[in-house]
Amino acid sequence: MNECIREKLNILADAAKYDVSCASSGSDRKNDNKGIGDASAGMGICHSYTEDGRCVSLLKILLTNVCIFDCAYCVSRKSNDIKRAAFTVQEVVDLTINFYRRNYIEGLFLSSGIFKNADTTMERLVLIAKKLRTEEKYNGYIHLKTIPGASDELMKEAGMYADRLSVNIELPTENGLKLLAPEKDRKDMIQPMNYIKDQIVQFTEEKKSLIHVPKFVPAGQSTQMIIGATNETDLQIIQTADQLYRKFSLKRVYYSGYVPVLKDTRLPSLDTAVPMLRENRLYQADWLMRFYGFKAMEIVNAQQPDLDLEIDPKLAWALRNLHVFPIDVNTADLQFILRIPGIGINSAQKIVAARKFAGLTWDGLKKIGVAINRAKYFISCKNSPLEKKEYTAEKIRQFIIQTSKTKFHAIQPLQHRLF
Amino acid sequence: MKYIIYDNTFDGFLCAVFEIYELKLKDAFIRKEDIQLPSLFGDHIQVSTCETKAKRVSDKLEKLMGTNGFRKLWKAWLTEESHVEDCIFGTIRYCLEQQRNVLSDFGNLYVIELSQKLKMIEREKHRMEAFVRFQRTNDELYYAVIEPDFNVVPLLIPHFKNRYADQRWLIFDLKRKYGIYYDLFDVDVVTFGEAELQQLKMPGKAVFQEDEALYQTLWKDYFKSANIKSRKNTKLHVQHVPRRYWKYLTEKGE
Numbered sequence: 001m002n003e004c005i006r007e008k009l010n011i012l013a014d015a016a017k018y019d020v021s022c023a024s025s026g027s028d029r030k031n032d033n034k035g036i037g038d039a040s041a042g043m044g045i046c047h048s049y050t051e052d053g054r055c056v057s058l059l060k061i062l063l064t065n066v067c068i069f070d071c072a073y074c075v076s077r078k079s080n081d082i083k084r085a086a087f088t089v090q091e092v093v094d095l096t097i098n099f100y101r102r103n104y105i106e107g108l109f110l111s112s113g114i115f116k117n118a119d120t121t122m123e124r125l126v127l128i129a130k131k132l133r134t135e136e137k138y139n140g141y142i143h144l145k146t147i148p149g150a151s152d153e154l155m156k157e158a159g160m161y162a163d164r165l166s167v168n169i170e171l172p173t174e175n176g177l178k179l180l181a182p183e184k185d186r187k188d189m190i191q192p193m194n195y196i197k198d199q200i201v202q203f204t205e206e207k208k209s210l211i212h213v214p215k216f217v218p219a220g221q222s223t224q225m226i227i228g229a230t231n232e233t234d235l236q237i238i239q240t241a242d243q244l245y246r247k248f249s250l251k252r253v254y255y256s257g258y259v260p261v262l263k264d265t266r267l268p269s270l271d272t273a274v275p276m277l278r279e280n281r282l283y284q285a286d287w288l289m290r291f292y293g294f295k296a297m298e299i300v301n302a303q304q305p306d307l308d309l310e311i312d313p314k315l316a317w318a319l320r321n322l323h324v325f326p327i328d329v330n331t332a333d334l335q336f337i338l339r340i341p342g343i344g345i346n347s348a349q350k351i352v353a354a355r356k357f358a359g360l361t362w363d364g365l366k367k368i369g370v371a372i373n374r375a376k377y378f379i380s381c382k383n384s385p386l387e388k389k390e391y392t393a394e395k396i397r398q399f400i401i402q403t404s405k406t407k408f409h410a411i412q413p414l415q416h417r418l419f
Numbered sequence: 420m421k422y423i424i425y426d427n428t429f430d431g432f433l434c435a436v437f438e439i440y441e442l443k444l445k446d447a448f449i450r451k452e453d454i455q456l457p458s459l460f461g462d463h464i465q466v467s468t469c470e471t472k473a474k475r476v477s478d479k480l481e482k483l484m485g486t487n488g489f490r491k492l493w494k495a496w497l498t499e500e501s502h503v504e505d506c507i508f509g510t511i512r513y514c515l516e517q518q519r520n521v522l523s524d525f526g527n528l529y530v531i532e533l534s535q536k537l538k539m540i541e542r543e544k545h546r547m548e549a550f551v552r553f554q555r556t557n558d559e560l561y562y563a564v565i566e567p568d569f570n571v572v573p574l575l576i577p578h579f580k581n582r583y584a585d586q587r588w589l590i591f592d593l594k595r596k597y598g599i600y601y602d603l604f605d606v607d608v609v610t611f612g613e614a615e616l617q618q619l620k621m622p623g624k625a626v627f628q629e630d631e632a633l634y635q636t637l638w639k640d641y642f643k644s645a646n647i648k649s650r651k652n653t654k655l656h657v658q659h660v661p662r663r664y665w666k667y668l669t670e671k672g673e
Binding site: 006010013052076104354368 | 521549554555634644659662668
């Protein structure tokens with residue numbers, strides 16, 4: 001029995017690891033029934049990190065890796081000759097509770113290969129979430145991956161038990177999907193996203209007029225797309241993400257650098273490196289859109305459809321827009337301070353709070369945590385400017401690359417084959 | 420220059436602040452009593468801890484910076500850093516001079532240093548919330564030992580009490596030799612004798628539930644399976660899970 005469960009866990013954790021979502025934050029589910037677990041902390045917790053440096057927050061497993069589909073990019077594809085396994089409902093419940101009680105995890109991220117049909121698969125996932133909530137009085141985090149094509153009723157039920165639902169869009173464009181997953185239909189992904197969004201809106205409306213409304217996916221919905229399996233530009237990727245954020249109010253879009261696991265003429269060859277740097281730059285761009293007030297078109301555009309791998313997208317924007325600088329940190333609005341390279345959200349907020357007392361100096365900015373070596377070309381403060389000369393964008397770019405340890409240098413040798 | 424020495428308690432520290440104002444000292448440093456002082460000739464004043472004096476200081480500060488603001492001073496003090504008193508007292512003095520809440524004046528040297536100490540302690544607290552690994556004993560106690568860099572155990576109480584409301588648990592700081600114990604109703608601070616401490620450090624197998632070993636194995640298996648070999652990034656791994664914490668992490672054990 002023990003050996004059996006070990007083998008299942010190995011197979012079904014291994015098959016689930018390519019889904020990169022790990023968030024355990026954003027829910028407001030409290031432990032108010034003296035049960036186990038609390039997902040209301042606001043900040044998620046990463047309980048460990050794997051040797052690839054990725055966070056381990058949730059027990060991320062597939063219910064089964066049996067699948068009727070044959071998507072080229074997926075290890076669990078039907079035609080792939082691998083060991084198959086399936087958990088029982090109770091096994092998943094027991095694993096989740098026992099891991100949670102030992103403080104190994106923040107919760108469960110459950111996904112599945114599609115066996116028989118979408119509804120049967122989805123039903124099983126919902127049953128697990130329901131058992132955890134009702135029988136185990138479990139208030140920890142639950143993220144369910146919804147199965148494209150499952151019925152609205154099941155989707156709604158899933159939303160009553162889960163903190164987050166996600167539908168993976170899989171590839172940034174419809175053409176990419178047609179090429180690599182011809183059996184899947186983009187519509188089957190968009191439709192549930194839309195449905196979940198509408199339900200969230202409806203529940204929020206009801207909350208305003210009723211005292212007690214049950215929770216419906218309090219941590220919202222997210223999606224993921226694979227980067228580098230097909231030949232999309234960063235512009236296409238960012239546009240897709242931007243649309244998803246705006247149309248469906250998604251909480252997160254995840255970008256998953258394609259890990260070559262299968263030999264297929266439609267895919268990059270097996271010795272292709274994982275595009276980790278590109279993935280990192282995409283996340284930086286995503287942060288700019290979600291937290292820094294940037295519009296998608298400011299980050300990439302038709303003239304420059306790909307992100308600069310050598311420097312981060314905020315610096316790249318600043319270099320293209322030198323005319324808006326220097327910005328005076330002692331007077332400018334927060335939204336402009338956020339646009340200065342070398343100043344993050346925390347520093348920007350500290351600056352705005354501190355300058356109410358007294359004007360900030362270079363030394364003060366440094367202590368607050370501003371990366372002066374980058375910021376100095378773009379700001380003015382109480383003292384005379386550090387950089388008086390009018391440098392060109394190209395010069396500044398070179399100075400900054402020379403004086404900073406960019407990720408580019410660390411990762412570049414590995415990725416050489418890509419370019 | 421004068422050194423005001425206190426008994427390593429936070430109330431003692433507040434009494435040292437009281438003393439400085441009482442004696443109108445211009446140039447004074449507050450130090451813990453077991454700390455090596457630079458000069459034998461400097462003037463030392465040992466303060467005795469008195470709840471009333473401490474309360475007068477805390478009341479005044481709470482009025483100026485709010486309960487949360489005052490709590491920040493205490494949190495920074497929990498880092499136990501040898502000269503942490505300097506930025507806390509510096510902030511207090513600045514606050515009293517200004518007669519207003521100065522905690523967001525990050526241009527002030529003491530305030531910014533205080534905020535850095537706060538960041539350190541918050542990070543350590545967050546780490547412990549992540550790195551505690553409970554083991555389930557025969558009598559249904561979930562117990563964990565830790566050795567945090569700073570004295571964060573008091574800060575862990577609400578988080579664990581909330582989360583594990585239906586299981587008895589014990590989190591013990593081996594470095595500072597005390598822990599917190601939850602009995603399904605309340606959390607108490609506990610200490611142990613030398614013999615019990617030894618047992619906490621090296622519990623026999625018989626202490627644990629039968630399935631404890633199984634779940635530890637499953638967790639280790641899971642940790643291995645979740646790794647993507649072609650993305651190996653040891654630097655990032657160690658940056659997030661520094662080696663000094665590995666000792667008590669089930670997944671990093673043999």
